[in-house]
Amino acid sequence: MVNNVVEVQDLTVVRGGRPVLEALSFGIDAGVTGLLGPSGCGKSTLMRSIVGVQKIRSGGVTVLDRPAGSRPLRHRVGYVTQAASVYDDLSVTENLRFFARVLDVDPGAVVEVIEAVDLVDQSDLVVGNLSGGQRSRVSLAVALLARPDVLVLDEPTVGLDPVLRRDLWALFHRLADEGRVVLVSSHVMDEAERCDRLLLMREGRIIASGTPEEIRGDAHDIEAAFLRIVEGGPR
Numbered sequence: 627m628v629n630n631v632v633e634v635q636d637l638t639v640v641r642g643g644r645p646v647l648e649a650l651s652f653g654i655d656a657g658v659t660g661l662l663g664p665s666g667c668g669k670s671t672l673m674r675s676i677v678g679v680q681k682i683r684s685g686g687v688t689v690l691d692r693p694a695g696s697r698p699l700r701h702r703v704g705y706v707t708q709a710a711s712v713y714d715d716l717s718v719t720e721n722l723r724f725f726a727r728v729l730d731v732d733p734g735a736v737v738e739v740i741e742a743v744d745l746v747d748q749s750d751l752v753v754g755n756l757s758g759g760q761r762s763r764v765s766l767a768v769a770l771l772a773r774p775d776v777l778v779l780d781e782p783t784v785g786l787d788p789v790l791r792r793d794l795w796a797l798f799h800r801l802a803d804e805g806r807v808v809l810v811s812s813h814v815m816d817e818a819e820r821c822d823r824l825l826l827m828r829e830g831r832i833i834a835s836g837t838p839e840e841i842r843g844d845a846h847d848i849e850a851a852f853l854r855i856v857e858g859g860p861r
């Protein structure tokens with residue numbers, strides 16, 4: 627098992643003239659880590675920093691012992707943003723063949739990733755005609771093309787019905803079981819129980835980290851634990 631594949635050290639990011647992330651330090655190990663916090667707390671900014679596309683004020687991020695965003699990490703880190711980045715007028719297979727060429731990866735990976743995200747039956751369908759959950763899986767398939775060791779997924783389950791959400795979480799665990807580090811953000815606290823480990827975030831800071839059991843303590847659920855931490859009560 628790989629430890630602390632992602633290391634964040636004293637990370638401060640300023641956006642629009644105000645600090646959005648303030649002196650964050652933590653590590654992320656193998657498995658599925660959930661980055662949970664309310665809208666606007668800085669989850670996307672933190673993910674952008676881990677992927678290496680965010681301007682950093684101070685501190686830093688290393689991934690697999692290299693600076694985030696550095697060239698050797700290009701194919702080792704997969705990133706799926708909130709906005710789907712696939713072409714609506716192309717089929718699932720056509721999209722993946724296109725991105726395989728752009729990324730200069732083995733075209734044989736196309737079939738492999740379609741199977742991984744469970745879209746074999748939809749592979750000839752035009753993406754514009756797929757459901758929201760299926761479209762999310764196409765974006766995820768693109769991110770998997772280069773066989774990355776680290777997957778950073780920004781709110782991949784937002785707006786999906788409970789069945790699709792459950793299926794996607796099962797997929798994240800399958801990918802983690804294959805040895806990948808999977809970081810998933812969500813502002814929905816009830817997704818916490820689906821993660822191996824959690825990072826709870828509020829107003830640009832990590833306010834708690836650990837397994838769901840550790841963070842819940844004797845609170846009713848993660849949301850209650852979150853409120854307790856924020857309000858400074860006993861845990």
Ligand SMILES: Nc1ncnc2c1ncn2[C@@H]1O[C@H](COP(=O)(O)OP(=O)(O)OP(=O)(O)O)[C@@H](O)[C@H]1O
Pocket residue numbers: 641642643646663664665666667668669670671672813
């Ligand atoms: N381009 C930008 N310029 C200035 N401020 C920004 C920019 N993008 C985001 N911010 C601010 O940074 C803060 C954190 O935003 P971020 O998108 O990281 O939060 P988030 O937790 O991912 O939110 P959500 O769950 O709604 O996606 C917010 O206050 C936001 O207004």
